[in-house]
Amino acid sequence: MTELQSRGLRLQDPGAGAPSRRGGAGPSDHKAVTVDGITLMVPVHTHSAFSSPFIADAPGADGRSVLRRGNIPIASIAFPRQPRFYGLQTEDGIPYSHIATLHGADVLATTVLQTCIRYESRRKACRFCAIGQSLAAGRTIAHKTPTQLAEVARAAVELDGVKHMVMTTGTPPGADRGARVLCDSAAAIRAAVDLPLQAQCEPPDDDAWFRRLKDAGVDTLGMHLEVIGDELRRQILPGKAEVPMARYWDAFAAAVDVFGRGQVSTYLLAGLGDSAELILSTADRLLALGVYPFVVPFVPISGTPLEDHPAPGSEFMRSVLEPLGARTAAAGLKASDIKAGCGKCAACSTLSRYETPALAA
Template identity: 40%
Template sequence: MTQTAPSSGPVTTADDAGRLSDLILQLQEKGLRISGPLERRPGGAGPSDAGMIWVEGSPVTVPVDAGYVGDSPYEMLSEDSGHGIYRDGVRLASATPANRPQFYDLSTADGTPYWKLALMHLDSLASTVLQTCAYWGNDDQCRFCGIGVSLDSGSTVKVKRPEQLAEVAVAARDLDGAVDITLTTGSTYGKDRGAFYVSKCGQAMKEASGLPVEVQFEPPTDLAVIDTVRDRGIDSLGIHVESFDPQVLARVAPPKARTGIERYFETWEYAVERFGEGQVTTYVILGMGEDPELTIEGCKRAVDIGVYPFIVPLRPVPGSLMADAVPPAADYTERIARAVAPELVRRGLTADKVAAGCARCQACSALGSLERSIQLGMPSMPGGIPARSAS
């Protein structure tokens, strides 16, 4: 099982958890220089420009191909046994690069390579089931999104069929140790916004593999759609607002701005009643010029109703409308995450309780390691509102 966590396991002391979260924040800002082969996700609608590694046993995705990475002080070097992450010649942590998944060598009966249907993100199997979006290529296109980039590159197919994905899920579980499934979709103009199809795919994959499934979609116009998703056996939902700052949404994601932040809260409350606290999550992207006070306030309000705000630094997607942006400073991301992590711990909504999806994985965020540092006894750092970060 090539993608399971290394035997060193996650950190077990508060000090170690704190050092790990600091390192993850720095790597996600500055990137990691590498000199050998590394399983990566170069672009598209997932963790973009992502080198996939385990750092001290914890899953981490870091920029490896962006132009600014060449100036990073962090590099991964081979050692007598394994790899290490170094800065200025000083070893900071052990590192285990993810291997190329074995199931990538297989194809469906009609000749479609499995890797065009779903990808391994460390220990999570992920797919965009509809690789088109009603907003792509027009004035509504979300500036941070790259859903059309993968399709144009020929690295995926437009529509993944449930029976194909079920086949892949079994192979990823058996050959590469996949522990959950994360499915997203381009939005449609229908009342379900794509929820019906993505949950149909998730149902087929779960029935075939037994793995827990998260599906991601926009707030449907009819909230009863969420009941159908639940009845299909889906474990977790990702309904992503992206930013709690209305001005940022209007600039970077016009359709989400028209939906309105209050509609997201209405949808989350409905979903939490059906899926349970901690099983409804939302992406919160930092570094797009958002007001940090609004961001922290929105995250805390989400936590209060049982929603997990998955805080991530902007990861510019090559080929997207924000391709020339850079991630926010690590201290900006850290201070917002440190204001939210204690609230998650207090409410019992920590990442280890999420059944499936991005918040379960935590590879694109330092939030999970901050939660562990609090749980293990590290005092929370003083709060305070950081200065606004612009992309």
């Protein structure tokens, strides 16, 4: 599975399963694929995917397909179908799919603010980010209101059985860095439906926002480092790098005090230049604080400055994920124990497979 996620997948039927998309926030240029009962987000629109040795046959009438390496069948796979809530729209005519989308097999996800103070400046934009592409293409709206999010979340639970929800946001002006709009959104959703929630934002200036998020109904929090080395951060995410790493570490500790061990997480993007040793040593520090280090392979997104940057090889990913999986398990911080969010979904990385060695592949 690690190699499949690193190399990507060629599709004999590009329309198989739920629609995939090029560009935008979240796991863009991917498609959800279920292998041995585990759903992964696998690149299908990247340069590496176009030359991948992995090929998926067109699905049969039962929705199942055969995964091949070259001409050799290696697994039976399935593609999660388009959710039923995608067929609905709000009273003012906004498609529900423009407000929130299905990630993996059973996770609802939204970008509350599709604009970002970082993205709007070429000098400050994260070099891998495509948050504005969905908006420019007319596939989403700039600000999802609490009422809209509550309406869609309720429908996604009732019609498609989603199990939890991820709310991320572009960073707005202001010291709360998105925490305020996430609080408002969470309160409305939890008033409408009993759905575990993850919120994701940059560390707010005031730790009091963590308690406000928790009180609003947020179960888990993501604050994403993405890149570790100081010089690399200045090169790849120059705007985010203006928030010192020291603030992230202080915020992690304060957030764990509110949400609990294992319910705070951070994305670490493998393959952008941080060494395996640096990723693992940083993960050790995170684990000691009670933060789940969600290491995912970098996937180049079309239309970004890093669209031609190579994805990490499967050997590099194994050199990180195998020891890290053992360490997260030993620390008692496993993906399966997270209440909601990206780490629990685990579709964008095979890390959770290495937390149970018999499943790793």
